[in-house]
Amino acid sequence: MGRGDRQSVGPGRTGRKPEIATRNGEPSSRQLADAADSLQQQGERRKGLEAAAKFEAAAAKYQDALDAAVCQRHLHGFNLIEDGANMRTPTGGNIISLEEAIEMRSSLAECHQLLADALVAAAASLPDTELNPQVERQAAATAVQHLTTALRHYSCCHPSAVLTSRGPNAAAGVTPGAGVGDAALPPAFTVAAAVAVAAAATAAALPPEVAVNAGNCAASLGELLEEEAERTAAASSPPMAWLPMYDIALQCYRSAAASYKSAVAREEDVLTLSNLGDVLVQSGTCLYAVSRALRDADPVLAASALSSQTAAAAAAAPSEWAAAREAEAQSDFMAAMSSYETACSMCDSSQGDDLPGLLCNWGSALRSLAGCLQDPAARLGPLEQAASRLDQAASFDRADPAPLCSLGDVLMAGGEAAEAISLAAVTSAVSNTPEAQAEVLPAMAPEAEATAAAARHWYGIAMRQLHAALTRGYSAALTLRRDEPEALVGCGEAHLALSRLARRDPVAAAASGDGGGDGDGDKNAAGADAKDIASRHATAAVVAFQAAVARPERLGGWRQRCDVRYNLACALALVGREQEAHQLLVSLLGCGAVRPSELARDVDLEPVRYLPWFQALLAAA
Numbered sequence: 001m002g003r004g005d006r007q008s009v010g011p012g013r014t015g016r017k018p019e020i021a022t023r024n025g026e027p028s029s030r031q032l033a034d035a036a037d038s039l040q041q042q043g044e045r046r047k048g049l050e051a052a053a054k055f056e057a058a059a060a061k062y063q064d065a066l067d068a069a070v071c072q073r074h075l076h077g078f079n080l081i082e083d084g085a086n087m088r089t090p091t092g093g094n095i096i097s098l099e100e101a102i103e104m105r106s107s108l109a110e111c112h113q114l115l116a117d118a119l120v121a122a123a124a125s126l127p128d129t130e131l132n133p134q135v136e137r138q139a140a141a142t143a144v145q146h147l148t149t150a151l152r153h154y155s156c157c158h159p160s161a162v163l164t165s166r167g168p169n170a171a172a173g174v175t176p177g178a179g180v181g182d183a184a185l186p187p188a189f190t191v192a193a194a195v196a197v198a199a200a201a202t203a204a205a206l207p208p209e210v211a212v213n214a215g216n217c218a219a220s221l222g223e224l225l226e227e228e229a230e231r232t233a234a235a236s237s238p239p240m241a242w243l244p245m246y247d248i249a250l251q252c253y254r255s256a257a258a259s260y261k262s263a264v265a266r267e268e269d270v271l272t273l274s275n276l277g278d279v280l281v282q283s284g285t286c287l288y289a290v291s292r293a294l295r296d297a298d299p300v301l302a303a304s305a306l307s308s309q310t311a312a313a314a315a316a317a318p319s320e321w322a323a324a325r326e327a328e329a330q331s332d333f334m335a336a337m338s339s340y341e342t343a344c345s346m347c348d349s350s351q352g353d354d355l356p357g358l359l360c361n362w363g364s365a366l367r368s369l370a371g372c373l374q375d376p377a378a379r380l381g382p383l384e385q386a387a388s389r390l391d392q393a394a395s396f397d398r399a400d401p402a403p404l405c406s407l408g409d410v411l412m413a414g415g416e417a418a419e420a421i422s423l424a425a426v427t428s429a430v431s432n433t434p435e436a437q438a439e440v441l442p443a444m445a446p447e448a449e450a451t452a453a454a455a456r457h458w459y460g461i462a463m464r465q466l467h468a469a470l471t472r473g474y475s476a477a478l479t480l481r482r483d484e485p486e487a488l489v490g491c492g493e494a495h496l497a498l499s500r501l502a503r504r505d506p507v508a509a510a511a512s513g514d515g516g517g518d519g520d521g522d523k524n525a526a527g528a529d530a531k532d533i534a535s536r537h538a539t540a541a542v543v544a545f546q547a548a549v550a551r552p553e554r555l556g557g558w559r560q561r562c563d564v565r566y567n568l569a570c571a572l573a574l575v576g577r578e579q580e581a582h583q584l585l586v587s588l589l590g591c592g593a594v595r596p597s598e599l600a601r602d603v604d605l606e607p608v609r610y611l612p613w614f615q616a617l618l619a620a621a
Contacts, residue, residue: 197255367413496538
């Protein structure tokens with residue numbers, strides 16, 4: 001989501017009384033737990049697959065510790081007590097206390113959760129020669145398994161279940177939820193659905209700190225499942241295939257929210273309130289995504305998918321169903337904003353609370369809300385509020401580029417919204433064709449003067465917002481950290497957008513002063529100035545994108561790297577470096593990162609669309 005990491009509450013790793021092995025020579029459950037704790041701490045000091053190996057070993061040790069405790073209970077008939085440190089079994093081992101058993105189970109869950117995170121991070125940091133969609137997808141699938149296991153263990157961190165043997169079977173006797181259970185679903189989804197429902201049901205029985213960690217786990221699980229749903233929908237699969245996937249991702253988010261709310265009800269905490277806001281934004285974004293996907297799907301297939309989930313007579317029409325999901329999303333977003341506001345009002349820096357981080361999360365959440373709205377004019381309000389929160393966060397002067405990068409993203413989104421409003425004003429008076437939109441804003445007839453004025457007004461706002469994204473956002477971040485990948489990519493995108501605006505309306509571009517002129521010359525001079533402006537911004541975009549791709553592993557996963565390279569190819573094409581642009585585009589087409597139809601309609605490639613090399617590229621593809 002682009003926001004700060006979720007805050008976890010550790011089990012505390014309370015000091016344990018040293019214990020020798022039991023009389024039969026077997027290590028005691030405490031000894032095994034201590035060994036597991038050591039392995040977990042080693043993993044936390046490592047990265048990637050090295051960290052994953054330590055977490056996997058730690059999880060196995062914690063499982064052995066629990067198994068030893070279960071065996072002790074079955075053999076000697078002891079029940080868990082509040083403090084068993086001074087009571088011993090016939091074989092010489094101490095009886096573990098209830099608190100210790102819950103800590104072991106919670107730590108076991110945490111190791112599976114950390115293992116999942118490490119596997120995903122390891123895949124994202126692979127060199128280009130080893131990273132591809134299949135590798136990423138496999139890492140995500142394995143992470144889903146570990147997160148599901150972790151959530152299952154968190155759900156058992158209460159007296160009646162903490163010493164169940166091995167991995168508890170959460171699916172037994174649990175209904176996945178409404179609309180879930182399609183036999184065609186991958187098994188990982190159906191299992192995750194059952195575990196999410198079980199976790200929500202037991203949230204109130206868990207200690208508050210365990211409930212928070214369970215919420216973090218469920219939110220991460222929902223995120224990975226939603227990504228798989230998006231991939232399935234993007235592959236032109238029928239709604240029957242991906243609609244239940246979105247439902248299960250949403251169930252995970254709902255489970256996370258239930259866990260956070262349960263913890264807050266008992267111990268009101270700033271970080272937990274922030275985490276609650278984050279997951280409500282995730283659920284709201286997910287609801288908008290599935291609504292948009294269903295609206296874009298074939299109406300007959302969409303109706304069939306909905307009727308398969310409910311009784312045919314009760315199934316809503318796709319448009320009604322989508323509208324209901326969007327209303328639900330709005331409710332989630334409003335609840336998220338309330339949660340952030342409460343968290344900020346409670347913030348106490350003397351207690352170590354991170355107000356700048358909370359403001360950054362709040363601002364990013366408002367940007368997420370704006371990104372879900374179809375009407376560009378409706379986006380402006382949330383974006384303005386987001387910029388205010390991020391300005392506040394950046395004012396704390398912590399030498400942290402994160403709020404400045406987020407501020408750049410918000411101002412960039414504001415510029416794109418203003419550009420869309422300007423284009424809408426133009427197309428209300430001229431032919432609504434891609435060719436007309438890509439050309440210079442035409443001279444309007446006298447009766448359309450008001451429309452022309454509105455178009456120019458919003459064009460000017462777009463230019464100012466994009467310049468602000470550079471100066472107040474990305475460039476400011478680069479003064480703090482000159483190789484910050486997010487800032488470099490943001491700079492490139494802002495320059496690319498400014499280049500596009502200069503081509504779209506040369507007169508307005510020259511009048512804006514971007515090129516250093518006074519804007520009072522004739523149209524030919526304005527056109528020359530605008531061409532120079534467009535070229536300068538495209539050149540600056542090339543510089544920024546090339547700096548970003550110099551270390552691709554810092555850009556994120558396969559899709560993120562491909563997106564940056566695609567933008568670099570566009571910028572190279574605009575400055576006449578055709579061979580380099582051609583090479584990149586051929587590579588992106590070959591790996592499936594971009595489709596020929598996307599190249600053909602990309603407005604950033606309009607100046608080169610009819611050049612021989614580009615036409616040959618499309619023909620070959």
